[in-house]
Amino acid sequence: MDILRMKQMFRPKTLQTLLYHGVLIFCAFLIVFPFLWMLTSAFKTQSEIFHDIKFFPRAFHLDSFREVLSIIPFDKYFINTVKFVFGLLFVQFFTITFAAYAFARFRFPLKDLLFTLLLLQLMIAPQTLVVPNYIIIKNLKLLDTVTAISLPYVASAMGVFLLRQAFRSIPAEMEEAAVMDGASIEYYLFKIAIPLVKPSYTAFALVSINFHWNEFFWPLIVTDTVKSRVLTVGLAMFAESSESAAAWNDLMAATLLVAAPLVLLFLVFQKAFVESFMTTGLKA
Amino acid sequence: MRKRSKNRLRIFLYLLPTFFFLFFFTYFPYLSSFIDSFAERRGNLISFVGLKNYERMAFDSVFHTVLWNNFLYSILTVPLTMLFALGLALLLNRKIAGSAFYRTAFFYPTVIPMAAASMIWLYLFLPTYGIINRFITLWGGKSVEWVGDPQYAMISIVIVGIWKYVGYYMMIFLTALQAIPKSLLESAYLDGAGPVRRFGSIVLPMISSTSFFILIIAVINSFQAVDQVYLMTRGGPGNATNLMVYYIYQNAFSFWNFQYASTLTVFLVTLLLLITLFFFKVVEPRVYYESGET
Incomplete structure (x- = not known):
C-alpha cells in the first residue's frame, strides 16, 4: 500500500x-x-x-443426514407442511379477497365495528387459544389432521387489511365503467382488480408462507402422529427422542433440513421477501 | 352510490367466510373458555363452581411466578430488541459498502422457525461443550449451565427472542428512516443543529408512529411467547422460565385440568385486549403522525 x-x-x-x-x-x-x-x-x-x-x-x-433421514419420516413431514402452508394459502386467497373487497368498496351497517373486530385477531395468536380450539377440533373429530392445523388461520385480518388498502387505491370509476358495460362485480374483481394489485398478493403470500411454515405450538397440540405432523413438530419429536440424545450433529442436521427450504427461498427472492414484510407487518 | 338492496346479499356472502372462521376460531373459543372457567370436572361430571377457578388463580403461587416471569420476559426483550433494531437501522441508514449483505445478515432469522432457532441455541448454550461456554472458559471464566440454571435460564430464552426478531424490527425502522425527507435534515443541519439535536427533534418524531407499531407488536408477542420455552427449558428449572401460554398448556395437557386452563386463557386474552386498549387509548394520542398518514 x-x-x-x-x-x-x-x-x-x-x-x-x-x-x-x-x-x-x-x-x-x-x-x-x-x-x-x-x-x-x-x-x-x-x-x-x-x-x-x-x-x-x-x-x-453426510452420516448425520443419513442417520436423520432414516429415523425421521422427513418426506412425510415435508408433504404435510406443504399441504398445510399452500392449502391454507389457497383458501386464504378467497377469504381475504372477498372480505377485503367488501370493506374497500361497499357501504353496510356496522362496518367499522366489524372491521375493528377483525383487526383484534391480530392481537391473539393461535397458541393463546390452544385449549378451547383443541376442544373444538376434538368435537369436530378432526384431531391429527392437516385440516385441523389450518382452520384457525383461514380468516386473516392481516390479509384483509392489506388488500383493502390495495383495492381502495384503484379508482372507483374503473369498477363503475366495467359494471356499466354489463360485467358482474365478480368478473371485474377477478379479471381487473386482482391483477392490478398483484404485488399486494405476492407480499401476502410470502408472509403467509413464512409465518405458517414456521408455526409450531398449535400444530404440536392438534397433531399426534406422522400422518399430520409438520416439519417443526417433527423436529421437536426428534429432539425429544432417545435417538438424538447427545447426538448434536444429527440434531443440527435435522434443524438444517427444517430451516433450509425457507432460507433458500429467502436467499433467492430476498428483495421480494423483505419488501413483503415491510408492507404487511408481522402476521399472516 | 351503488344500489344497496341489490348488493346486500353480495356483501353478506363476501364477508361470510372470513367472519365464520373468525367467529369459530377466535371469538367463540374465548366465549367457551369463559363458560368453562366457571366449571370443574369430577370424574366424568362437569359441575358449575362459580368463581372457584378464579379464586384458585388469585392464590396460585405458580401463576404469580408465571405472570412475573412473563412480565420480566417482556421488560427484557421489548426494549432491548427495539434499541438494537433502531441502532442497526441507524447504522445502515447511509450509503455504505455492503449494506445489502448486512441487511440480509440481520434479517435472515425472520425466516428461521422458532423451533429451529431453539435447537440452534440449545446447542450453543450446551454446558461445557457448547461454543459459548468454550469461549467463556477460554477467557478464564466459569462454564455456565445456561438453560439449566435458574439464574440464567430466563436470559437464555430472552437472547433467543431478541435474536429472532431484531432483524425484522430493524428493517421496519430502516424503512421509516428512509422515508424521512432529506431536505428536512439538511435544513436543520444548515441551521446549526448537531447530530443529537437532529435525532431528537426530527428523526425521533418522524419514526414515532413506526416505533408505536413495533412496540405494540413486540409487547403483544412477548405475552404469547411459548415455542422456545417448550423446546429449550420446559418452563424450568423450577418454573424459572414458565410463561403464560406454557402454563396454560401445562394445566390442560399435563395436569388435564381444562377448566383451570380455560380460566388462565380468559385471563391472558383479557390481558392482551387491555394492553391493546391501553396502547390505543393512552399511548397512541401521544404519537406524532405525519400529515397524510392515518
Whole structure:
C-alpha cells in the first residue's frame, strides 16, 4: 500500500467508515454465527462435536443426514407442511379477497365495528387459544389432521387489511365503467382488480408462507402422529427422542433440513421477501 | 352510490367466510373458555363452581411466578430488541459498502422457525461443550449451565427472542428512516443543529408512529411467547422460565385440568385486549403522525 492510500485511510472520514464497518461486522457476526455453527456442525462427527472446537469439520460427513433421514419420516413431514402452508394459502386467497373487497368498496351497517373486530385477531395468536380450539377440533373429530392445523388461520385480518388498502387505491370509476358495460362485480374483481394489485398478493403470500411454515405450538397440540405432523413438530419429536440424545450433529442436521427450504427461498427472492414484510407487518 | 338492496346479499356472502372462521376460531373459543372457567370436572361430571377457578388463580403461587416471569420476559426483550433494531437501522441508514449483505445478515432469522432457532441455541448454550461456554472458559471464566440454571435460564430464552426478531424490527425502522425527507435534515443541519439535536427533534418524531407499531407488536408477542420455552427449558428449572401460554398448556395437557386452563386463557386474552386498549387509548394520542398518514 502506498503512502497516499495510507494517508487517505486515516483521514477522519475514512476512519469513521472503518468504525462503522467494524460495528456492523461485529453485529452481523453475532447474528449469523449461530446459523453457520449449526450448518458446519451438521457435517461433523460426534467426536468432533465434543472434542474439537474447529469451525469447519475435518471432512464433510453426510452420516448425520443419513442417520436423520432414516429415523425421521422427513418426506412425510415435508408433504404435510406443504399441504398445510399452500392449502391454507389457497383458501386464504378467497377469504381475504372477498372480505377485503367488501370493506374497500361497499357501504353496510356496522362496518367499522366489524372491521375493528377483525383487526383484534391480530392481537391473539393461535397458541393463546390452544385449549378451547383443541376442544373444538376434538368435537369436530378432526384431531391429527392437516385440516385441523389450518382452520384457525383461514380468516386473516392481516390479509384483509392489506388488500383493502390495495383495492381502495384503484379508482372507483374503473369498477363503475366495467359494471356499466354489463360485467358482474365478480368478473371485474377477478379479471381487473386482482391483477392490478398483484404485488399486494405476492407480499401476502410470502408472509403467509413464512409465518405458517414456521408455526409450531398449535400444530404440536392438534397433531399426534406422522400422518399430520409438520416439519417443526417433527423436529421437536426428534429432539425429544432417545435417538438424538447427545447426538448434536444429527440434531443440527435435522434443524438444517427444517430451516433450509425457507432460507433458500429467502436467499433467492430476498428483495421480494423483505419488501413483503415491510408492507404487511408481522402476521399472516 | 351503488344500489344497496341489490348488493346486500353480495356483501353478506363476501364477508361470510372470513367472519365464520373468525367467529369459530377466535371469538367463540374465548366465549367457551369463559363458560368453562366457571366449571370443574369430577370424574366424568362437569359441575358449575362459580368463581372457584378464579379464586384458585388469585392464590396460585405458580401463576404469580408465571405472570412475573412473563412480565420480566417482556421488560427484557421489548426494549432491548427495539434499541438494537433502531441502532442497526441507524447504522445502515447511509450509503455504505455492503449494506445489502448486512441487511440480509440481520434479517435472515425472520425466516428461521422458532423451533429451529431453539435447537440452534440449545446447542450453543450446551454446558461445557457448547461454543459459548468454550469461549467463556477460554477467557478464564466459569462454564455456565445456561438453560439449566435458574439464574440464567430466563436470559437464555430472552437472547433467543431478541435474536429472532431484531432483524425484522430493524428493517421496519430502516424503512421509516428512509422515508424521512432529506431536505428536512439538511435544513436543520444548515441551521446549526448537531447530530443529537437532529435525532431528537426530527428523526425521533418522524419514526414515532413506526416505533408505536413495533412496540405494540413486540409487547403483544412477548405475552404469547411459548415455542422456545417448550423446546429449550420446559418452563424450568423450577418454573424459572414458565410463561403464560406454557402454563396454560401445562394445566390442560399435563395436569388435564381444562377448566383451570380455560380460566388462565380468559385471563391472558383479557390481558392482551387491555394492553391493546391501553396502547390505543393512552399511548397512541401521544404519537406524532405525519400529515397524510392515518
